[in-house]
Amino acid sequence: MEFGLTEDQEMLRASVRKYAEAELLPNYQRWDVTGEFPDQEFMRKMIDMGLLNLRLPPEYGGQGTSFVDCGIICEEIGRADHNIRYIISNAIHLGEMASAMAPELREEWIPRIANGEMMSLAFTEPRGGADAGGIITKAVRDGDDYVISGEKTSITFCSVSKVVFVSARTGGAGPRGLSFFCVPTDLPGVKAVPFERMGQRLDRAGSFFFDDVRVPARNMIGEENTGFIWAMTIIGYNRCFVPLACIGAAQKSLEETIEYVKQREVMGKPLSKWQAVATELATEATKLEAARMLCYKALSLKDQGLRHDAESSMAKWWGVKVANEALYTCMRLHGHYGWAKSFPFEQRLRDCLGMESADGPREVHHGIIARDLLGRQHAPF
């Protein structure tokens, strides 16, 4: 059993941290206020850092980065700008789907995404996202095409994406009747409608409407009615990237708070000398470390090709929860400064709170873990 990072992983962590502190941290609060989207020069630097081709196929410059190493990158990016993690993980998802994509699709979309164009993944529908197998958007075969109709909502990068990967019903009820399609967003019948959310303003979320959108049959990812398997393949490891980005944001806040409480005097002594404050810091540090270990354990299982569904569910619900608790503590220990817009704490908390829902709410993860503990026959679902 080995808990430390290798020398190479330490170097990876250090180089991503250096990049993130120079390129992301200075923009984090500004982008939230101005609503700007990262420009081409910013994207070029991400590409030069090798952050968009981590797991693309080798012929597209892919690096074969392990999932644990991708997790390290997500955690480090999260320290500086939690929202940028989405751009990196989407490029990772594309790499995972590549083997199931038709050659024409691969040749068109992999270079474009690797060059900084945005993509979206669309599972959630207005009737609910927790039940990803129960969607009603449908895709009907018509000659050499499929015709897609339905609505997806709460979709990250909705209004800036050039392509969206959409789950749609091609078969009977339940998860075994779903397929996954690559849909360029400029096709007739595709409409993107943005909306505001409490946090993650950079992610340009919104709803996609598909009004009889015709796509060639080759735009299907993998075989018909295997869409849920594809979705779960991606979601499985992403359930570790999501909390790691939150843990990164929380860890950064904890480090800033540790410095703050050493300086700030209250009732004649530094805050750090009050036992209640020291206990809070120690508690949050312990919870974050435990959550981090859960994430890397699940990613390590994924790297070894082992089952990791219960482990990644543990990482997701626990990691996001404790990161948000730590962020709240850090904001509180900064007193009125913590609440001020000039400090990043309120934004980090707003950004990370959404992660309670994204990639499934905690109740769904409790159900997955319970299924592992109890067996499917005795579990809630």
Ligand SMILES: Cc1cc2nc3c(=O)[nH]c(=O)nc-3n(C[C@H](O)[C@H](O)[C@H](O)COP(=O)(O)OP(=O)(O)OC[C@H]3O[C@@H](n4cnc5c(N)ncnc54)[C@H](O)[C@@H]3O)c2cc1C
């Ligand atoms: C920041 C952010 C980014 C997102 N990005 C995307 C994206 O890019 N693509 C995409 O497809 N979706 C995205 N989503 C949507 C996300 O996947 C859904 O929010 C999630 O799947 C839950 O669906 P829902 O919000 O419709 O909640 P519902 O399914 O309506 O559930 C509501 C609440 O009911 C409870 N609940 C649900 N199921 C159970 C159960 N079995 N037992 C007990 N209680 C339960 C939970 O408390 C849950 O929060 C994003 C969401 C957020 C917040």
